[in-house]
Amino acid sequence: MGGDIGPAAIVGGMARALRKDKSLSFDLFGDEAVIAPEVARHPALARAITIHHTTEKIESDEKPSQAIRRARNTSMGLAINAVKEGHAHAALSGGNTGALMAIAKLALRTMPGIDRPALAALLPTMTHDLVMLDLGANTECDAQNLVQFAVMGAAYSRTVLSIDRPRVKLLNIGTEELKGTDELKEAAALLRDATYLPMAFDGFTEGDKLSRGDVDVVVTDGFSGNIALKTAEGTARFVTDLLRRAFTSSLRSKAGFALSKPALNLLKVHLDPNNHNGAVFLGLNGLVVKSHGSANPKGVANAIGVAARMVRNDITNKIGQDLDEFRAHAFADEAEA
Structure with missing residues (x-):
């Protein structure tokens, strides 16, 4: 649930994306007490979303080396692990770019023939x-x-x-x-x-x-x-x-x-x-998309659309x-x- 605007933009973007593409479904990782009220504003999301509760998150100024060490139970780490385990087709985050790259590379590894x-x-x-x-x-x-x-x-x-x-x-x-x-x-x-x-x-x-x-x-x-x-x-x-x-x-x-x-x-x-x-991290054994931290619901929906097309x-x-x-x-x- 990273991003400068907070869960309102992310949940709003999910609702907007779902209106365009009814086949989408979402796993949302973060504090359920914060997320649930936002989801309640968009009744159509109820059939398409699963909330995975965690209060741990990667901070915007956190060093990648530190983020890797404690990624396991954070919202970012859990989202990427869902891709690794085959429970999700793609991970989307508006959080710390360096940490996202480091965690994704460690968890998903690079494709054969890709050095970086x-x-x-x-x-x-x-x-x-x-x-x-x-x-x-x-x-x-x-x-x-x-x-x-x-x-x-x-x-x-x-x-x-x-x-x-x-x-x-x-x-x-x-x-x-x-x-x-x-x-x-x-x-x-x-x-x-x-x-x-x-x-x-x-x-x-x-x-x-x-x-x-x-x-x-x-x-x-x-x-x-x-x-x-x-x-x-x-x-x-x-x-x-x-x-x-x-x-x-x-x-x-x-x-x-x-x-x-x-x-x-x-x-x-x-x-x-x-x-x-x-923005997309290409060359990994799994799809990870980076949203602008300041993206509004329209921006989040566009990022979801990019992930879905890929x-x-x-x-x-x-x-x-x-x-x-x-x-x-x-x-x-x-x-x-």
Whole structure:
């Protein structure tokens, strides 16, 4: 039951998701005395929810190493264990990201062929949403890590966005082949040769080009990815705040706001992080989704929707198949050499 807003947003999001998808069911881990009154506000949830009582939780400022040691009876640990034991198809949390990653990795382990899991999310562009990873799980990555991220990101794009052959680019300081670190250049060479994979590698992209919509999957290390994500979120808030101030500075501007309101509402919807909520830890033997801690019910419902689509489209198996094919070709190339 992690998150900044508390159980009201989570339970409200569950109710909203259930209205869209009647086949959903939920296991909710947390303090029943706090949860039950919120559930009572949404009678339709009664048939679709099971509350598992615990008063223990992972704090927002808790170190991952400490969280691992006492995870067993916490709401976060119990939710992830439900996935491990096959009692749930996916775990969703709005709590401490570092702790969630550490507990999930320890409990679920990484898939064969994956060295490190990555945090992936959808970002809005001028034309469509793109998948970006890693967004903070791994601050340092080698070429093999980046290739694995590309495989996982492409599977995400095919599963959630229904793009048959996603265009994949590596985030770099320039688009020229000679630019970037050795790790980026090596990853680019490997991806350029992997024409047998269900993706279209298209070289490098820069941070200022992410919003154009000419790419479906952007791959980077977690350090650069986290900075890029937070810069984009900050810019979106800056633009909306600037427009709000501009349209309330005088009577004339307020009149202009009334005329422009439909267009501004479209902009607000496009930039609202709740419409893109639901980052996913890819590469684990189980599905774990991270919700924004500040997500409202609409945001929580969107994160639940992401999890449901990934479960139904069997993303874990798709990633495994693509990785098997990549490794088979890599071994064949080594044998020929």
